[in-house]
Amino acid sequence: MAYDRMSDYYDLLTNDQPYDKWKEIVGHYVVNPTNEILDIGCGTGRLTAQLTEFGHVSGLDLSEDMLNIAEKRNPDIKWYCQDMRDLDLPQQYDVITIFCDSLNYVTDPEDVLQVFNYVNQYLKDDGLLIFDVHSINKMNHQFNNQNYIDETEQLMLTWQAISGDEPNSVYHQMSFFVEREDGLYERFDEEHYQCTYEPSLYKQLLEFAGFEVKHTFTDFDINTFDENGDRHFFVAQK
Missing domain, CATH: 2.20.25.110 (S-adenosyl-L-methionine-dependent methyltransferases)
Known part of the structure; x- marks a missing residue:
């Protein structure tokens, strides 16, 4: 689902989003400042621009309007207007992120598997996929x-x-x-x-796509997994 006119007001409406916490999660797993990072579902690029601290960053989103704002925010980042279910990228990455429940816009398990298969294709060996979804x-x-x-x-x-x-x-x-x-x-x-789906289904789909699930946690607390929380995080390695 692409954002239309809402793109013009997205930053205003999401001022309270915990972008610093998403950044901390990436920083917990990414220690090499030369990493190649792809941020899928990047929106207007507020988080993507912050991830440049951890390596060379690219952003990808379905909404051209969102990406126009993102490019004005940081013209040095490579921005791609693509559907995460059908990626066509010029390189592989060390880390791929899908944050802010962007994966919840993929509303069929077969399509979720397709996303994971594409991500696997564009990750380097031992690369990481980090994403979050709404809880049930x-x-x-x-x-x-x-x-x-x-x-x-x-x-x-x-x-x-x-x-x-x-x-x-x-x-x-x-x-x-x-x-x-x-x-x-x-x-x-x-x-x-x-x-959204049961965490067990996301894990199963990740394994089908060739990933090993390394870590799951809830609500930005890397030490806790709670079925009754709001947002589940997954860290998977190719």
Whole structure:
């Protein structure tokens, strides 16, 4: 799912995201400053730009609008507009990341396996894949027909998280009200669909794709795995 007009307001809406914690996780596993790193689902590149501390970084996203913002943020990074289910890249990498629940936009297990197969293809031997996904607990509680409102000086967002037809899935129906120069508000809408799976299925798919699962943990705490947490992390080695 590509972001459309929401791209213009993505940074404003995600100011509270813990990018520093994602960066710390990469820093925990990546110690060689000459690593080649690919950040899949990079969005506007806020995290991607920070990862340059750990090596030579490239970013990849499905949304051309997001990448236009990312390139303005850091024109020295290589940015690729591609679908993670169909990668066509010029090199291999030491580390590939898929953060901020980007993998949850891949809503069929066969497609998740396809992503893992492509990642394996573009990882060097012993390379690492690090990613996170929404937990089933989060899908069934925070995203179970809940309504949210987010308001700033420039816009207001109303967000309905509607349970999908498939198990552990959600439709994010979002309405944006943006203030214009004449003081009136303009509305636009976006809908995104996400799905998540049992951790055991992600592990199985990783193994099918030729990975060894090295570590799983929850909510940025590398020492804890909790089924009832919000976000599960996986570290897998080729």
